[in-house]
Amino acid sequence: MSGMPADVAATAAMLAAGGYVADTALATTVHLALRMGRPLFLEGEPGTGKTEIAKVLAAQLPRHLVRLQCYDGMDLSAAAYEWNHARQLMAIRLAEASGNVADIESSIYDRRYLEARPLLQALEGEPSVLLIDELDRADEPFEAFLLEVLADFQITVPELGTLKAVTPPVVIITSNRTREVHDAIRRRCLYHWVDYPDANREKAILALRAPQVSAQLSAQVVAFVQRLRTGDYFKLPGVAETIDWANALAALDARELETGAVDATLGVLLKYQDDIAKLRGEEAARLVAEARDAAQRAEPRDAAQRAGPPDAAQRAGPRDAA
């Protein structure tokens, strides 16, 4: 397919240009999915950048983004297509009025009377990126329907026939694993588990997504969140929460992590009262101290990465401002 990145490095660079920091494993899977024309199935914790990949790919390829947000009870008329009964009825009335009723049965099941919903929209028209978001929320019968779309990029409408994609869409499916998606879907896709990023990647994400936050505060925020994720909490913060928290602290003019500001902003990071109560106070203070320490130890390395080797050592001294 034209416009596709040539190799894994080019894929990673394309994602980075769109503000997405992928590790090598993810860039490789994305590259293969594009190259082989196979759907990409992404599972992972909430807020780890699954949906964002589709958005960035659409922006960078560039292609039209067609999004199907799945939910319990979603049916074909919401996901794929729906006959426009009002227009069909009007066609019947017109045929009756003109005495032309002989072939009406076949002509009212014409493509003209079919309303395209996201799946059909992605097959017809401009080349697209089709995001089937949170498939685990849809019912299992919907998965069975999806098999034809994923395997052959086509939809069979019983009354009309088979509608096949002119240009197969780039398909991204995501799941938060509230239930297991069927094996038949998995087999048709390339699979990747999107994990929480390591500290370096999370710092790189903050540099792209929250560039106004100082390097020092970003490093401390990341060190804090990375430690927090090793704790026993009901719902751990995702990357989205890290970005929000760094922005929140910066909006409060924080230059460094301080226990007061941390305690006051825990609701940006954690979304359950039990988790917040557990972290607030002593535990938060302990993590703040550790995070500041860890960020300070990492600073010479980070500075070297930002500025290149020659002046890295000069930037390793104690600082009081970002």
Ligand SMILES: Nc1ncnc2c1ncn2[C@@H]1O[C@H](COP(=O)(O)OP(=O)(O)OP(=O)(O)O)[C@@H](O)[C@H]1O
């Ligand atoms: N690797 C990344 N590079 C850049 N930004 C990222 C990355 N991962 C996450 N983000 C940021 O985190 C935000 C949340 O990501 P996203 O909505 O894609 O998460 P998700 O995995 O789809 O979460 P959910 O399962 O809750 O839908 C994005 O808007 C983006 O700003």
Ligand SMILES: [Mg+2]
């Ligand atoms: Mg999502």
